[in-house]
Amino acid sequence: MKHAVIGHGRLARALVPALRAAGEDVAIGRREAGAGELLAADAARAADWVWLTVPDDAIAATAAALPWRAGQLALHCSGATPLAALAPAPAAAGFHPLKLLAGDAGLAGVHVGIEAGAPHRPALRALAQRLGLLPLDLPSPMTPQARAAYHAAANLAASGVLAVLAEAGALWAAAGLPPGEALTALLPLTRGALDTAAARGLAGAVSGPIARGDAGVLARHLDALLAAGLDADLLLALGRRQLALAEAAGRLDTAQAAALRGLLATGSC
Template identity: 55%
Template sequence: MSAPPATPMFERIAFIGAGRLARTLAPAWAAAGQRVVAVASRQHSAAQDLTLQLPGCQALSPEAAVSAADLVLLTVSDDAIATLASALPWRVGQAVAHCSGATELSALAPAERAGAAVGGFHPLQIFSDPARAARLLAGSTVCIEAMDAGLSERLHGLAAALGMTPMHLRPGTRAAYHAAANLAASSLLAVLAEAQQVWAAIGLPAEAALPALLPLARGTLDAAEARGLAGALSGPVARGDAGVLRAHLQALDGLGAAHGHFYRELLSRQIELAAQAGRQPEALLAELRRLLAD
């Protein structure tokens, strides 16, 4: 026998913005027993398409969506959050949360002045493919910020309904938090792109780089998950192999100063991980630091 639906954390939920994040969260919450009643979007057709997955949900104007809901999720671009917060008809007892990682809750001040509780609900996941993202929600982290204790409790409940792990953010830290998340996500692509450029510079087919290097990258991430960052470290820094590291630097400097500089920046962080792992004596790590500085 199937489990009964979850008790709704809010009586009525609305989304303003019908992009990839809304197309992931709204159906997931509806499937978990939450009552999603309205979707609004600059492109009305996008809102209509999303409502087809949400029984009892309507495609409305932003103003009508706010009037219809107890909790409003702003799943719009960062630049649009403050404008919407200033323009919409908030009311006492209502709640509004934006889903941006970088924008402070001060952008929602007009809603708060109108009597609404304000918060942030930022899932740490990639939403380029909503169907895939929905499968990855359970076990992912969501960063929650809310000064109102009742709203905080309800946002935690919504996270639990999706099997997500909540993490708290302090006011004023969102930009740094989001920058760190970007380092762990799209910045990995920059490292792979650099590897691809180096291969191409020495005559290897650029199109072969990604298929060859992705298993290596996945293996490294799997090791980090199992043993932590310092425990997963491998390569010349982990082995304390100054000769190989010197050869790397000479080769990359020969291809252009930018390649050598990029590599030095990355390896300086690796040396700190090696120090944390404690597998090499400090004298050897100091030698590696001098090599990078030279």
């Protein structure tokens, strides 16, 4: 099996070493080849599997520009882009690691969404396992609605957390604490919640005033947002979802749940 990886961004910088460590023959193809690299067309021409690790908006144009031949498989690693973007290739598949890649982070240990027809799915699953990934079979083809929901779930679990931390940082500053220390001080709480969720599940990990049925503390949180000049929409939306988790865990009695639900519906006692 010969692989060509077209583009050399963060994903390629994790994928290429992983493929080579698994014993795969890999060539890097770029628009302007550097040392040890090939031009994109030359790399693709010699490969069995061609990985397009270019930005989402460039996938279709890159696929259209490559010299395809019978028997080749084109792959992209984008959770948001339909396989139709690879239509010029003889066959297409998606291979989407569910991981944010930063620095020298590798791929091992995470799930990888695999979108492929029956002829290629077994080989892609086997490759995923050799790379230390956990294969996740996606529908093939995915409907636009399913793809959007899948990608939204991944994005919410990743950058969505950053929006919550930004709101927490604003409240931290409103408390008169040094803004530059907010992230360092708050991140251990985030990590602790995630570690507990991994061990106990989401409902088992929920904590704080909502999990305790403490409507008075929640009301004071809402007052603090108002005093800081911040909208309560995020806290209210998150609170309603925390309430559902707390109820699923059996943490609240009927009166507690009703009081919290009323407060979260109106934003006031």
